[in-house]
Amino acid sequence: MEIPYTVEPRRDTGLYNAKVGIWLFLASEVMLFGALFSSYILLRVGADIGEWPQGLLNVPIGTVNTLVLISSSVTVVLGWAALKQGNFAKYRICQTITLLCACAFVGIKSYEYYDKFTHYQVITKDGKVFDGHLVSKNKDQVVLHGFEIDASKGKAAGVTAAHKASHGGHGKEIEIKTADIQKIGNYGPAHNTYTSIYFTLTGLHALHVIGGALVMGYILFPGAGMWKTEPERYTNRVEVSGLFWHFVDLVWIFLFPVLYLL
Amino acid sequence: MSLKAIHILFIIVSTMLCFGFAAWAFWTPSGADQSVSRVNLVMGSCSLVLGLGLLVYGRYFLKKLKDVSYL
Numbered sequence: 001m002e003i004p005y006t007v008e009p010r011r012d013t014g015l016y017n018a019k020v021g022i023w024l025f026l027a028s029e030v031m032l033f034g035a036l037f038s039s040y041i042l043l044r045v046g047a048d049i050g051e052w053p054q055g056l057l058n059v060p061i062g063t064v065n066t067l068v069l070i071s072s073s074v075t076v077v078l079g080w081a082a083l084k085q086g087n088f089a090k091y092r093i094c095q096t097i098t099l100l101c102a103c104a105f106v107g108i109k110s111y112e113y114y115d116k117f118t119h120y121q122v123i124t125k126d127g128k129v130f131d132g133h134l135v136s137k138n139k140d141q142v143v144l145h146g147f148e149i150d151a152s153k154g155k156a157a158g159v160t161a162a163h164k165a166s167h168g169g170h171g172k173e174i175e176i177k178t179a180d181i182q183k184i185g186n187y188g189p190a191h192n193t194y195t196s197i198y199f200t201l202t203g204l205h206a207l208h209v210i211g212g213a214l215v216m217g218y219i220l221f222p223g224a225g226m227w228k229t230e231p232e233r234y235t236n237r238v239e240v241s242g243l244f245w246h247f248v249d250l251v252w253i254f255l256f257p258v259l260y261l262l
Numbered sequence: 263m264s265l266k267a268i269h270i271l272f273i274i275v276s277t278m279l280c281f282g283f284a285a286w287a288f289w290t291p292s293g294a295d296q297s298v299s300r301v302n303l304v305m306g307s308c309s310l311v312l313g314l315g316l317l318v319y320g321r322y323f324l325k326k327l328k329d330v331s332y333l
Contacts, residue, residue, distance in 0.1 A: 014333060023263070063283070063305055067312070070276050074319070077269045081327055242265045246272050253275050261286050 007232045022240045026247050029208075033251055036204070040197050040258065053194045054262075055160035056187065058112065062260040065108045066252065072101035073249045076216075076242045083235045088227055091238070095220045098245070102213035109206050116187040116195070119166070120144060121159070122176055123183040131162040132171050134186070140178055146171045198259055205255060208248045216241050267332040273320045280313030 005017040013020050044052055079094030115133075122130040122142060132146015146166055149158035165171060185191055189199040219237050226234040287306030291297060 060301060060305060073269065073272055077265060080265055084330065239265045243268060246268045250272060250275060253279050257279065257282065261283070
């Protein structure tokens with residue numbers, strides 16, 4: 001049985017079925033990310049003045065990741081345009097670059113996550129707060145490479161200053177005895193409201209990047225045989241995957257300023 | 263809405279982000295003495311150039327795909 005409207009548009013919608021399907025799916029995705037964005041904004045607006053942690057993220061790394069995703073969107077479209085002109089070889093080059101960009105994005109994001117999971121905050125029983133990357137930890141002592149938080153600036157501002165200096169590679173080795181520690185924890189999702197929503201939003205986004213890359217990789221390599229038998233349908237598949245990729249990139253274009261800059 | 267249409271939207275939003283980011287980088291004090299750091303100046307300049315590059319690319323893209331439908 002032949003599947004209808006894989007190439008020619010339906011008369012009632014004016015579109016082929018896969019395009020209608022992907023737009024319906026993207027509409028549901030907009031609601032998912034919209035709800036998370038709204039949560040972030042409400043939590044941030046509701047935070048006490050000076051308490052919301054800003055500057056915890058490494059802006060140059062986020063900028064590089066943004067450039068990577070913008071480049072990948074350009075190569076997706078150029079690949080699709082090449083297929084429209086019947087140039088499969090050019091499409092394959094463009095789409096391979098897209099997949100490499102996706103891998104680069106996930107790799108850089110993983111590094112950022114690793115940085116946060118190895119970045120610790122230690123509060124001692126005498127009220128001092130230390131912030132830095134974990135060098136070593138045993139039953140007697142914890143060694144951090146970082147700073148003591150300057151409480152005079154306010155806690156959030158002090159943590160921000162320590163993080164910025166840490167991104168610049170500054171800091172000194174601090175030895176803290178385990179018996180003196182009141183609380184110790186890394187900057188993972190459980191650290192505070194900001195890190196939990198940061199990991200939720202960026203983790204969900206990274207899953208979308210991985211999913212999109214898997215689909216495009218399938219179309220590019222194992223699924224490429226369709227180009228010989230049904231070139232128009234194959235081109236439509238590439239267009240639909242490109243639409244999803246653009247959605248994922250658009251989400252990042254909004255995530256980057258909201259999480260990293262503002 | 264075709265890939266062409268959403269790509270144009272994407273380029274417009276990306277261009278706005280580039281110029282916005284450049285403005286953020288040039289005007290946000292990040293140095294110890296509340297001055298704009300060298301890293302920010304470099305990032306802002308690159309972002310400005312990228313924004314202009316995206317405008318040029320957008321024109322090229324519109325010309326290249328002028329026969330493709332927006333639907």
